[in-house]
Amino acid sequence: MKKIKFLGYGLFAFFALISSCKKPTEGVNTILNTNVFNATASFQFIDAKTGEQIGFDNVSEEVTVQILGDDANKVVDNSGATKIKAAKGFLSVAVENDYTPSPSNPIEFRILANAKGYLTTSVNVSFTSDGQQNHIVNMVKVDDTPKGVSAVVNSQVTTNASAVTQTTITIASPSIDTDFEPTKAEVVIPQGTKLTAKDGSNVGGTITSTLVYFNNQDETSLASFPGGFAAQTITNEDIVFKTGGFLAMEMKNQNGKEVKSFGTPIQMRMEIPADTENENGQQIQNGMTVPVWSYDTETGVWKMEELVTITKNTTTDKFEVNFEMEHLSYWNLDWYYPGSCSIGAKVTFNSNITTNSYLTAKLRYPNGQLHWSGGATNVKNGTFFNFMNAFPNTPMLLELYNNTGGCNNQSTLVSSTPISNLCTGNYTVNLNLTLPSPITVNVNASCKNKPGKIYRPSLYVYAKDISCNSNYWTYIGYMYNGTFVTSNLQQGKTYRFGVYFGGYWLEAPENFTINKSTYSYEQDMPEIICSRLN
């Protein structure tokens, strides 16, 4: 009997001890890193004149995108969806992880962007390795063009029932707002010209023509060139353009049917600023030739149409070219550098910056003409990048601008480095910058219908300085696994944060006044986002 008693006391003590234990996983949540993709790219579609996001406040101007090119089927949005749409002028896409980009097997595609009232544009994207890319896509609003671009909308062309024009109409670009020599373009549509669509059918009625002219001098014009200057030709060559000017023309009837070709050629005259230099750095002169290229927005390739001669018009005292067109497209006067290198010279940053900090990179010819304006470039000490789709043997200048956005979207030149050859060599950019102190932001996101689960976002993060009601969203860093560090925010200023995810633009529920170095917050996500998370 005594043994039974001892047994009872022992058991009581034992279970008293056990009952004091908590469940081991009590309070433990499943935390998911949402960084699913290894190669991603973000895009900001901005008005080339105002710098503001297109469609941000005006839904009717929302940008619609198409992914084109041989590798288009390998591209998804950053939620993994194949149906890709921009939101408030933002977009983030990714290469599916089944594909690994490499220099020998690059993933290349093109994003064609349309927005109501804006000229259609495209941006070429190339991945030769995993990583993140940030692209700024400038789009030109036809009735509010930036410096160096002029546009006109004309509705004077009318046809008979056979889609043949009734009178000769001249459409000229209006006077241009420029810091350089004013130039223009002019199109003459002779009486008796038959207008046809892509399928060969007639396009009759009252025709609305939109003509947009880009000069080759103003930076806002060069930064807005549809497709940029790295081009692929119809013969599958990768080349780089040096432009003499650009003309885009669209014609459609009252039913929206587009004109694509003419029964007889129409005439075009395009002026070229006298300061223009060809691919060899020689200033233009009477008798010099320049190729004319046309662009197919559907295939994204350029075709050399003809070589035209530059003449000096004694009446206008301007250099100009005259040629005929049989079809409508984008027309570009371009010298070119053949055989571009897909991966060029390496640029390494030797800086006093120890956290991810972003500057805007620009590449110029020795005469100051802009060749390329990149997105945000990380200048943290030791980081590097390679020029892509570049051309050899032409000295260039790499400039870095501190684009703080802010009230006036101000941008300050902080560095200028000569690059003797874009295709080979190693270059070091020395930077000694005074940037705001680094700010660390930690985010845990959750869904009401998924209790016990926390999502750590991996997204491109943008900020807007609302201290002065700024309308400029600036890329401030890539949030990886719920954390990012940035030196692009200034103490004492109030910011609003936003991200693009899966076709939606999401903003933080509150504004943040920067007064400490670390911010952590919990974010409840909307149901529409939660339904797309696993």
Add this chain to the structure above:
Amino acid sequence: MRKLFITSLSLFLMQISLNAQTKEENTSSNTETKNGIHAGVQLGTLGAGAHFVYALNDRVHFRLSGSYIPIKYKSSFEEEKNVKTDNELQVKLASVGLKCDLMPSKSMEGFRFSVGLFYNASKYQVHRIYNYDNGTIKEDLGTLTIKANYPKINPYLGMVFGKYNSTRKINLFFEMGVLYIGKPTIDFTGTGRVEPTAEQGPIIQENMKGYNWMPNFNLHLNYKLK
């Protein structure tokens, strides 16, 4: 860990019935030897093993025992819609104990207190694999592994029921006690998209700070060597 305790309880209940048999045997022998050497086998919550006993005199016995048992338990379930988890609990109990069994008084014949030290090389691990499958998209979400590491040297306190130092060559005795295994350190690791979950190792460690007692219920079959 809970499952371990449930297993312990089951074994204990099984041993209650065996103990009744032991009681009968104990009452049938009433003559004890001064000293002796015994060997035997054991089965209990620490596993299966063997023991050696040196009886110094009627009241003081030294006992060396070793036990081992591997436990593997697998299960699968849907954590939430389209998210399936495959779980595997792996426990390897391995211990060697040196104990001193003390009879409090001659009037408590058949009962002894037991104190001692264990070298405990047991290992505890839970491994979970996450998979997403909605019928069209399958994705490996990663794995989580929790390992609990305890101090190797554990003090022991227990009770022994049975007259194992009797004149009978073969007898049974039952032992009940606890090892103080100390506070665990948790090694929580992850891979893939669930990898950040492993940051919460300190929470598990805090939750398990009370998990520092290891039950020891053992049934011994004893043979008197001399």
